[in-house]
Structure formats: structure tokens, C-alpha cells
Amino acid sequence: MQVYKVFMKILRSKMGIAITYLAIFLFIGIYSANNSPNQGNFSENSAGIVVNDLDKSGASKALIDYLGKTNKMSEGAPSDREMLDGIYYNPSRYYLTIKEGFEQRLADGETDGILAHAAQDGSYYESLVGSKIDLYLTTAKAYIAAGNSAEDALSKAAEALEKKTEVNIISEKAEGFAQMEGYFKFIPYIFLSVFVFALCPVIMAMTKTDIKNRIFSSSISPKRFLLENALGALSFMAVVYLLVIILIPVFAFKTDITADMKIAWLNCLAFTVFCASLVLLISNLVSSEPLISLIGNIISLGMSFICGVFVPLQYLDGSVKTIAAFLPAYWYEILVSALAGTNGQVYSTSLAVKCILIQFLFAIALFAATLAVMKAREAKTTHNA
Amino acid sequence: MAQTVVKIDKLVKRYKDLVAVDHLSLEIFEGEVFGLLGPNGSGKTTTINCLLSLLSFDKGDIQIFGKNMSPTAYDIKKDIGVVMQNVAVFDQLTVYENIDYFCGLYIKDKAQRKKAVEDAIAFTGLEDFVKFLPKKLSGGLLRRLNIACGIAHKPKLIIFDEPTVAVDPQSRNKILEGIIELNKQGATIIYTSHYMEEVEQICTRLAVMDKGRVIAQGTIDELKTNVKCSETVTVEARELDEQTLSEVKALEHAFETSYESGRLTVKYTGGKHNVVRLLNTLQNKNIHIGRVSSEQPTLNTVFLELTGKELRDKE
Numbered sequence: 001m002q003v004y005k006v007f008m009k010i011l012r013s014k015m016g017i018a019i020t021y022l023a024i025f026l027f028i029g030i031y032s033a034n035n036s037p038n039q040g041n042f043s044e045n046s047a048g049i050v051v052n053d054l055d056k057s058g059a060s061k062a063l064i065d066y067l068g069k070t071n072k073m074s075e076g077a078p079s080d081r082e083m084l085d086g087i088y089y090n091p092s093r094y095y096l097t098i099k100e101g102f103e104q105r106l107a108d109g110e111t112d113g114i115l116a117h118a119a120q121d122g123s124y125y126e127s128l129v130g131s132k133i134d135l136y137l138t139t140a141k142a143y144i145a146a147g148n149s150a151e152d153a154l155s156k157a158a159e160a161l162e163k164k165t166e167v168n169i170i171s172e173k174a175e176g177f178a179q180m181e182g183y184f185k186f187i188p189y190i191f192l193s194v195f196v197f198a199l200c201p202v203i204m205a206m207t208k209t210d211i212k213n214r215i216f217s218s219s220i221s222p223k224r225f226l227l228e229n230a231l232g233a234l235s236f237m238a239v240v241y242l243l244v245i246i247l248i249p250v251f252a253f254k255t256d257i258t259a260d261m262k263i264a265w266l267n268c269l270a271f272t273v274f275c276a277s278l279v280l281l282i283s284n285l286v287s288s289e290p291l292i293s294l295i296g297n298i299i300s301l302g303m304s305f306i307c308g309v310f311v312p313l314q315y316l317d318g319s320v321k322t323i324a325a326f327l328p329a330y331w332y333e334i335l336v337s338a339l340a341g342t343n344g345q346v347y348s349t350s351l352a353v354k355c356i357l358i359q360f361l362f363a364i365a366l367f368a369a370t371l372a373v374m375k376a377r378e379a380k381t382t383h384n385a
Numbered sequence: 386m387a388q389t390v391v392k393i394d395k396l397v398k399r400y401k402d403l404v405a406v407d408h409l410s411l412e413i414f415e416g417e418v419f420g421l422l423g424p425n426g427s428g429k430t431t432t433i434n435c436l437l438s439l440l441s442f443d444k445g446d447i448q449i450f451g452k453n454m455s456p457t458a459y460d461i462k463k464d465i466g467v468v469m470q471n472v473a474v475f476d477q478l479t480v481y482e483n484i485d486y487f488c489g490l491y492i493k494d495k496a497q498r499k500k501a502v503e504d505a506i507a508f509t510g511l512e513d514f515v516k517f518l519p520k521k522l523s524g525g526l527l528r529r530l531n532i533a534c535g536i537a538h539k540p541k542l543i544i545f546d547e548p549t550v551a552v553d554p555q556s557r558n559k560i561l562e563g564i565i566e567l568n569k570q571g572a573t574i575i576y577t578s579h580y581m582e583e584v585e586q587i588c589t590r591l592a593v594m595d596k597g598r599v600i601a602q603g604t605i606d607e608l609k610t611n612v613k614c615s616e617t618v619t620v621e622a623r624e625l626d627e628q629t630l631s632e633v634k635a636l637e638h639a640f641e642t643s644y645e646s647g648r649l650t651v652k653y654t655g656g657k658h659n660v661v662r663l664l665n666t667l668q669n670k671n672i673h674i675g676r677v678s679s680e681q682p683t684l685n686t687v688f689l690e691l692t693g694k695e696l697r698d699k700e
């Protein structure tokens with residue numbers, strides 16, 4: 001384990017920078033995790049609803065009041081054209097038409113076709129408001145069945161539902177993970193920085209041509225040399241992963257280990273594997289330490305900016321997002337948002353699988369590129385068979 | 386006859402169109418200090434890298450300790466010590482840690498290794514610098530560290546590739562003495578250099594290389610007796626006329642005469658009293674004589690005759 005030992009020794013000389021980055025990150029991560037949850041979520045979960053009330057009954061009034069508790073309400077009777085423009089420019093706009101006979105038909109236990117709406121198709125806000133209304137009407141129907149008038153049933157339903165927290169109604173997903181979103185969002189930046197800045201110089205030092213020649217004239221096999229180096233890099237990554245992804249959330253934030261948290265861990269694991277590939281590629285391509293800092297900064301800052309690490313995804317321009325889709329951090333952030341129920345992302349298992357798989361594919365692609373670089377190099381100075 | 390340690394047979398190594406090593410054959414015996422002498426770019430390092438299987442080569446056979454050398458011949462490699470031309474140490478490790486690392490590639494046992502590392506430190510005189518990082522070492526000390534890293538595991542065959550480049554004379558002498566000491570302790574040495582004085586000083590046998598070829602091989606005496614020029618006499622004398630010059634040219638054993646800016650140089654193929662005869666000739670003509678010198682052939686003479694070029698210490 002001579003090679004491994006020295007790998008760790010040289011790595012120790014890079015600990016200062018690694019710890020600095022981690023400390024800054026933890027400060028920012030903990031700060032944003034502690035400050036975002038309620039306020040942040042409230043605004044994310046509120047839509048701007050424009051109501052066209054054609055029924056003008058007690059029941060329609062009750063529905064509008066209920067929605068008004070968590071959304072910005074306004075009245076109006078926009079044309080189709082106006083509605084289209086409205087939702088085009090504002091994804092959180094929701095146009096609700098309460099049809100004539102709403103109260104009457106609800107009293108008859110009918111819920112289909114008594115409302116109409118326009119919103120961005122399949123958007124987060126469409127499902128947010130839609131599910132809220134559905135839940136509300138279904139609950140009210142139960143009260144009507146129990147003999148209440150439509151108006152009474154609606155106000156009782158509102159009361160009953162109010163007891164549940166807002167977060168619960170909107171998305172079951174948000175509960176365990178939402179408070180950690182701010183923390184997990186920053187992981188790509190911190191992992192890219194820490195791994196590139198700490199590991200690349202070490203790998204470079206270990207495999208500098210002169211040193212490598214010297215080592216390969218000794219009785220150690222190249223395979224063993226590679227293995228011990230890989231072990232060195234992996235143990236560092238494992239420690240950082242354990243500390244940042246598991247120990248701090250569980251012990252410092254006291255988060256529950258929910259199914260969502262486990263998905264988030266998996267998401268981070270995929271990103272870590274990508275980082276490992278990237279580190280390998282950079283240390284094979286770059287030969288000077290100052291250049292590593294430069295390239296490390298370009299990659300970590302650049303990828304973080306366009307993939308929504310610093311700026312929430314929803315504020316990013318469409319073309320930026322198109323570019324970002326070719327970067328793994330984007331898919332990492334999509335899954336984080338979906339788990340937290342923010343940025344217009346709705347969680348599904350297939351989305352999680354997709355996001356994680358894409359990150360692994362990036363890792364494999366970079367690894368293949370590294371092998372190609374190594375092969376090309378070796379063609380110049382090969383061992384004889 | 387002593388055992389053969391290294392046998393290289395018709396080694397050819399090309400870099401694209403450049404033939405860096407051209408049908409090179411060598412045999413090195415146990416207990417020798419074998420010199421590989423040649424100017425920069427003559428293929429010494431390439432030869433060493435092929436010998437160590439660090440480079441693939443186009444043709445040829447290499448045997449070390451009577452076995453075929455290959456990249457996976459770890460049983461051979463474990464008995465070889467290498468001191469590379471470029472200092473190969475870790476900037477982040479101290480002197481002690483560096484020696485321990487390279488020694489540890491060969492010696493696993495901790496106690497045994499500790500002893501070996503300490504021996505190497507004492508041998509290279511690095512005791513006062515064990516905690517230093519390489520950056521803090523002077524050129525000479527750095528070379529000594531490079532050597533300590535190469536020899537700590539007490540190898541049977543040690544290869545030094547230009548270990549004294551960019552080293553002050555004092556460190557250089559210490560390094561050369563050290564190499565002789567290692568040889569006395571039983572190691573076979575291969576020593577490459579473009580400094581002929583060093584090779585003359587320590588090598589028992591040598592090969593002279595130029596453009597990838599071995600152009601002469603043997604002991605230093607053998608090489609010198611084989612050269613045509615056995616003595617070169619230089620005289621400072623002003624205003625020699627044609628008549629005098631042709632008389633000098635006609636002297637016995639003289640085979641080459643040149644006269645340039647007041648310096649007369651005459652080369653001889655043998656004979657005993659060349660200086661006296663030359664001075665007599667000049668005095669008879671009442672020519673005023675300045676400084677006089679007579680040089681025995683050096684390796685430079687050997688190189689000059691074989692290649693038509695000087696092998697001078699140029700960096």
C-alpha cells in the first residue's frame with residue numbers, strides 16, 4: 001500500500017483548500033436551508049388566479065374565498081386570446097371560470113363540468129390549483145352527501161382542509177426533503193470544486209512522466225499502481241460524500257431518512273461518480289497546477305450557473321436550459337427540485353430514474369474519453385508486448 | 386570471466402523517422418562501472434529506457450541477469466536501481482518520505498526499510514536535510530536525493546543517467562565517489578554522461594555513442610591505443626614561414642599540422658621525443674617560442690577521430 005499511502009500524504013497538502021471550500025459551502029448551505037422553507041414554499045405554491053364567476057352564488061363565493069387563502073385572486077372575464085397571452089407570459093397564471101349553475105349542480109352531487117380553466121398545459125401550477133380544487137370539491141361533496149347545503153358544505157370543507165398544512169396538500173413529496181433543498185442545491189458546485197482542486201493535483205503528481213517512469217522501473221505492476229491511486233481518490237470522495245451528504249443532513253439538520261432523502265442520496269452519488277470521471281479526465285489532459293485551478297473554476301462555476309445551482313431553474317432562459325441539458329448538474333438540479341416540489345418540477349419515479357441515469361451516462365462518456373486520451377498517449381510511448 | 390549482467394543485442398529504436406538507437410549491442414559484466422559516453426541527443430537515455438522496458442523498441446533483444454527483460458519482469462526489476470536523468474521526486478514529500486516511498490516500492494518490511502532508508506541518507510550525506518522539501522534543496526542536494534531514492538533498496542545493478550548535470554563541482558565529486566563506493570560494495574554500474582572527464586575518472590569500460598550508434602567500445606586504455614593520434618603538441622610561435630611549416634610537417638610521426646593565430650598544433654601517431662624534436666627544429670630557425678604543451682590522447686581525441694566532431698563539455 002505504498003502508493004496509496006503517498007497518495008494520501010500528498011492529498012493532505014491539499015486539505016487546506018478542500019476544507020475551506022467545504023466550510024464556505026456548509027455555511028451557505030446551512031444558512032439557506034434554515035431560511036428558505038416556509039416563506040419560500042409559500043410563494044412557490046401560490047398561483048395568480050383570475051376568476052370569471054358566472055354563477056355569483058354563495059357556493060362560488062366560498063370557493064373563491066378558499067382559493068384566496070393561498071393564492072392571489074383577481075376577477076375578470078378575459079377573452080381566449082387574453083388568456084393565452086397571460087399563461088404564455090406567466091406560467092403561474094390560472095384562469096378559472098365558475099360556470100352558471102355551479103351551486104345547483106354541486107348540491108346535486110355533480111362535480112364534472114361545473115368549472116373550466118386555462119393554464120399552462122401540464123405545468124406545476126395547473127396541477128397545483130387543479131388538485132386543490134379537486135380535493136376541495138370532493139371533500140365538500142362528502143359534506144353535501146351528509147345533508148349540508150352546497151354553501152355550508154364548501155365552508156366546512158374549507159375548515160377541514162385548513163387543518164392540514166399547506167405543504168401536505170400540495171405535494172406529499174415535499175415533507176422530508178423540502179427543508180433540505182437549499183442545502184442539496186449547492187452540492188454540484190462544492191463537489192466539482194473540492195474534487196477537482198484536491199484530487200487533480202495529487203493524481204498529476206503521482207503520474208508525472210518522470211515519476212511514472214521511475215515507478216514503472218521498480219517492481220510494482222502498473223495495475224497495482226493504478227488500483228492504489230484509484231483507492232486513494234475513492235476514499236477521499238467517500239469521506240466527503242459521507243460527511244456532506246449523509247452525516248451533516250442526518251445529525252446536524254436532523255432530517256428524517258425518508259424515501260425522498262434516499263433518492264437525494266442516490267442523486268448525489270450519481271453526481272459524485274460523474275465528478276470522479278471528470279477528475280480523471282482533467283488530470284490526464286492538464287499538466288500544470290495553475291491551469292487546473294483555472295479549468296476547475298470554469299467548470300464548477302460555469303456548470304453551476306447555467307444548470308441552476310445558483311439561480312433557480314425557473315428563472316433561466318430557455319436557450320440556457322437547452323445548453324444546460326447537456327450537462328449533468330442540470331439533471332441533478334431537476335431531481336432536487338422535483339423532490340422538493342419547486343421550480344415547476346413534479347416528482348415521479350421515472351423522472352428520478354431518468355435524472356440519475358443521465359448523470360451516470362455522462363460519467364461513462366467522460367471515462368471513455370479518458371481511456372481514449374490514455375490510449376493516444378500510450379501510442380507514443382508504449383511498452384513492448 | 387565475470388558473469389554477464391546486461392546483454393543488449395542489435396537494439397533499434399525509432400521515433401517516427403528518427404532512428405534514436407541504431408543496432409546497438411552491449412555486454413556489461415558483473416562488477417563493472419560501465420560508461421555510456423556521448424553528446425546530448427546521441428541516444429543514451431533512449432537506450433536506458435529501452436533497457437528498463439519503459440519504451441517499446443523496434444528490434445533487438447535485451448537480457449538482464451541472464452533473463453529476458455520485459456515490462457512485467459518484476460523479478461529482474463527488483464534488483465535494479467535507477468537514477469533518472471530528470472530528478473523524479475515528489476515535491477510534496479520531504480527528503481525522508483521520498484526515499485521511503487521509492488524504497489518501499491521494493492522493500493515491504495518496515496524495519497528493514499527503515500534501515501535501508503537511513504543507510505541511503507547517510508550514504509548521500511543528506512542527514513541534515515531529512516525534513517526538507519525538495520524545493521528547498523540546492524541542485525546538488527536534489528541530485529543526491531534522486532540518487533538516494535534510486536539506491537536505497539541496495540540493488541545489484543544501478544543505472545545512473547547523467548546524474549551530475551547542473552551540479553556544482555563539490556557535489557559532483559561526492560556523487561562520483563559515491564558511485565565508486567557502491568561499485569566496491571558489489572553493485573554493477575551503468576553510467577551515462579556527456580562529460581568525458583567523469584567517464585575517464587570512474588569507468589572501467591565504456592561505449593562511445595553518437596547518433597544512436599556505438600562507435601567505439603572497450604577500456605579507456607584500449608580506446609586510446611586504438612586512436613591514430615598518440616600525442617598532440619601545441620607551441621606558441623609567431624611568424625612561422627612556409628619553409629618552417631613544411632619542415633615541421635616532414636618531422637617523423639607527425640601526421641597533421643595546423644597553424645592558426647600564432648599557435649602551432651602538431652599531431653603524432655607515435656614516437657617518443659616529439660616535443661624535443663619539434664622545439665629543436667624551431668630553435669634552429671631562431672624562432673621565438675612561447676608556451677609549449679603536450680597532450681596525451683583523451684576520450685575527446687577518440688571521439689574526434691571517430692566522428693570528426695569535438696566532444697566538449699557544453700551544456
Ligand SMILES: Nc1ncnc2c1ncn2[C@@H]1O[C@H](COP(=O)(O)OP(=O)(O)O)[C@@H](O)[C@H]1O
Binds near residue numbers: 428431
Ligand atoms: N519521445 C521522443 N520523441 C521523439 N524523439 C525523441 C524522444 N525522446 C528522444 N528523442 C530523440 O531521440 C534522440 C536521442 O535522445 P536521448 O536518448 O534523450 O539522447 P541522450 O540521452 O543521449 O541525450 C534525440 O535526437 C532526441 O531528440
Ligand SMILES: [Mg+2]
Binds near residue numbers: 426429431546547
Ligand atoms: Mg539523456
